[in-house]
Amino acid sequence: MNYRPLLQRLQQAGFTDWVDELEQLQQDWFCDRHHGDFSRWRGALENLPEMQNIRADFNSPAVTIHGQCDDQVKLRSALEMLKPWRKGPYQLADIYIDSEWHSDYKWERVKPHLSPLHQRRILDVGCGNGYHAWRMLDEDPELVVGVDPSVLFNMQFQAVQHYARDPRIYLLPMTLEQLPDDMRWFDSVFSMGVLYHRRSPFDHLLKLKSLLQPGGELCLETLVIEGEKGQVLVPGSRYARMNNVWFLPSIDELQHWLHRCGFQQIRVADINRTTVEEQRSTDWMPFESLAQCLDADDPAHTVEGYPAPLRAVLLATRGLR
Ligand SMILES: C[S@@+](CC[C@H](N)C(=O)[O-])C[C@H]1O[C@@H](n2cnc3c(N)ncnc32)[C@H](O)[C@@H]1O
Numbered sequence: 001m002n003y004r005p006l007l008q009r010l011q012q013a014g015f016t017d018w019v020d021e022l023e024q025l026q027q028d029w030f031c032d033r034h035h036g037d038f039s040r041w042r043g044a045l046e047n048l049p050e051m052q053n054i055r056a057d058f059n060s061p062a063v064t065i066h067g068q069c070d071d072q073v074k075l076r077s078a079l080e081m082l083k084p085w086r087k088g089p090y091q092l093a094d095i096y097i098d099s100e101w102h103s104d105y106k107w108e109r110v111k112p113h114l115s116p117l118h119q120r121r122i123l124d125v126g127c128g129n130g131y132h133a134w135r136m137l138d139e140d141p142e143l144v145v146g147v148d149p150s151v152l153f154n155m156q157f158q159a160v161q162h163y164a165r166d167p168r169i170y171l172l173p174m175t176l177e178q179l180p181d182d183m184r185w186f187d188s189v190f191s192m193g194v195l196y197h198r199r200s201p202f203d204h205l206l207k208l209k210s211l212l213q214p215g216g217e218l219c220l221e222t223l224v225i226e227g228e229k230g231q232v233l234v235p236g237s238r239y240a241r242m243n244n245v246w247f248l249p250s251i252d253e254l255q256h257w258l259h260r261c262g263f264q265q266i267r268v269a270d271i272n273r274t275t276v277e278e279q280r281s282t283d284w285m286p287f288e289s290l291a292q293c294l295d296a297d298d299p300a301h302t303v304e305g306y307p308a309p310l311r312a313v314l315l316a317t318r319g320l321r
Pocket of ligand 1: 106127148177192194
């Protein structure tokens with residue numbers, strides 16, 4: 001992965017200390033010590049076959065790399081070594097990656113409500129393997145930076161970037177908290193599917209705000225509950241079999257949180273109950289999925305008896321201060 005053009009861009013923008021830090025961190029990002037499967041994943045990237053006449057399409061439901069690949073068996077085998085593919089779908093030459101999530105459904109719910117992304121600097125926090133970040137390129141932003149600490153998701157991103165070679169997009173294998181405070185640099189910041197994983201939601205929202213330029217736009221997508229202002233579900237040890245879910249506010253309460261953190265022009269763009277069509281087991285993610293996390297006799301509830309996943313998209317603006 002060549003991060004140099006991104007580091008140069010950050011240097012030009014005056015983030016010299018952070019560039020020094022990234023140069024140090026970078027040497028340690030991809031090495032065997034971080035994950036037992038690392039060598040297998042690296043082998044997958046090293047085994048990606050040649051492709052000719054490459055053309056990327058970011059406007060279709062599947063992020064697509066059109067091209068002529070003479071060894072489809074080798075391509076499939078390398079991509080299969082990077083399973084499970086949770087976010088997608090992707091199409092690389094003749095190989096269709098049917099991921100666990102139809103991430104295109106979320107993008108269809110989010111995209112119509114966004115300020116135009118053309119020539120914007122965008123940050124996608126917790127971007128997974130970068131599916132939505134790729135889709136953003138269709139509007140020709142200046143730059144899209146994704147951050148996600150999962151090494152596997154970073155390597156899935158690298159498999160796609162191996163062919164796309166698009167200089168406008170980067171994925172950094174790190175957490176939101178590792179970004180500098182008060183950057184005030186991005187025109188749009190996305191946090192989709194991350195807030196409920198955070199133990200301190202206010203710190204998350206304040207950090208997102210600090211990364212935005214004055215006047216910049218936050219797109220926040222998260223799990224919510226039905227209910228009034230003041231209502232928040234803090235599940236027991238698990239919610240829908242996930243052991244890292246902390247806060248599910250009502251929509252009015254979430255708007256209050258954003259207001260409390262100083263965001264302005266807060267609006268609810270979409271509310272959607274997740275279906276087993278959108279999130280399901282596939283050949284590319286063969287483990288349990290949403291259907292196994294819902295009560296078989298009462299799919300309006302999770303196996304733990306909580307309301308089934310309901311997701312909201314909110315937009316908000318950083319004020320001029
Ligand atoms: C549910 S997935 C959402 C992926 C994608 N944004 C989407 O909406 O489909 C949550 C992602 O957040 C990442 N994540 C968790 N904690 C994070 C943190 N502190 N900073 C950045 N990413 C984080 C996880 O690795 C995971 O890929």
